[in-house]
Amino acid sequence: xxxxxxxxxxxxxxxxxxxxxxxxxSSLAAEFEVALAWQETQPEGKRTLEExxxxxxxxxxxxxxxxxxxxxxxxxxxxxxxxRHEDLCDLPLxxxxxxxVDKTFAPDLASAxxxxxxxxxxxxPMYSCSALRYIESLEHAVQELAGAQMEFAATRGPxxxxxxxxxxxxxxxxxxxxxxxRVMQIGTSRARSLVVDYPDGRRxxxxxxxxxxxxxxxxxxxxxxxxxxxxxxxxxxxxxxLAFFGSARxxxxxxxxxxxMALLEAGAAAxxxxxxxxxxxx
Numbered sequence: 446x447x448x449x450x451x452x453x454x455x456x457x458x459x460x461x462x463x464x465x466x467x468x469x470x471s472s473l474a475a476e477f478e479v480a481l482a483w484q485e486t487q488p489e490g491k492r493t494l495e496e497x498x499x500x501x502x503x504x505x506x507x508x509x510x511x512x513x514x515x516x517x518x519x520x521x522x523x524x525x526x527x528x529r530h531e532d533l534c535d536l537p538l539x540x541x542x543x544x545x546v547d548k549t550f551a552p553d554l555a556s557a558x559x560x561x562x563x564x565x566x567x568x569x570p571m572y573s574c575s576a577l578r579y580i581e582s583l584e585h586a587v588q589e590l591a592g593a594q595m596e597f598a599a600t601r602g603p604x605x606x607x608x609x610x611x612x613x614x615x616x617x618x619x620x621x622x623x624x625x626x627r628v629m630q631i632g633t634s635r636a637r638s639l640v641v642d643y644p645d646g647r648r649x650x651x652x653x654x655x656x657x658x659x660x661x662x663x664x665x666x667x668x669x670x671x672x673x674x675x676x677x678x679x680x681x682x683x684x685x686x687l688a689f690f691g692s693a694r695x696x697x698x699x700x701x702x703x704x705x706m707a708l709l710e711a712g713a714a715a716x717x718x719x720x721x722x723x724x725x726x727x
Contacts, residue, residue: 448480450516454523456484457491461522465501473687481506518543518690525608528552538563543690546573549611554726557706570693575615579681582672587619595621598663599650614705617649620663623704627722630715
């Protein structure tokens with residue numbers, strides 16, 4: 446049985462609360478178990494590590510070092526506190542063991558580059574992504590449009606920029622590719638609408654408003670692809686993560702993840718300077 450270790454800023458959060466069940470329900474459940482869990486801090490009003498572990502049938506670790514030493518593969522969570530990822534990932538990325546880093550990968554491009562550099566220096570397989578990457582209809586669309594020059598793609602969805610924009614930028618980069626050079630906020634404070642510009646004429650649009658369902662569309666020549674029924678992508682995401690743990694083959698191109706982090710950083714700046722182009726960091 447391959448042992449998975451959970452490392453979190455605090456363990457009582459939505460992803461950690463659901464991943465163990467989804468792992469047990471996956472087609473690879475007989476090969477993997479969440480064996481150990483550790484948290485960095487104990488927020489007031491949250492379950493303790495011991496309470497969480499008892500409910501999830503997981504052994505509480507005494508230290509991050511124990512998780513890394515005793516587990517075969519590692520999940521660094523802290524999904525809403527990406528500023529903690531560099532510290533939490535330090536030992537895992539030196540281990541050589543497969544590491545999945547939960548969304549959002551990093552707070553800015555420089556941090557993301559340092560994480561990849563550390564993983565590469567220690568030959569540690571590592572990746573991060575939004576679970577929406579595994580929307581079945583989106584995957585099919587990307588496969589069908591592979592090699593085609595996309596002209597335009599648009600994404601729409603809910604939430605705040607800091608912890609939800611990754612769910613729109615991942616599909617955008619999957620559809621349009623990398624190479625964005627600048628972004629501009631053309632919406633309002635409650636309807637964040639950003640234009641993403643590319644040097645070769647490609648353009649993307651990201652619309653983020655409260656409670657808007659996730660939707661995606663793309664234009665290639667006279668063909669428009671619309672993805673409105675996204676279904677539940679988490680089972681496919683868990684399958685992909687476990688397959689990565691089993692093979693150590695990274696499923697998401699590093700270049701796409703870095704592009705997403707660069708767009709997150711530029712987009713945050715653009716929200717503070719409406720109607721002004723903001724360069725995407727390189």
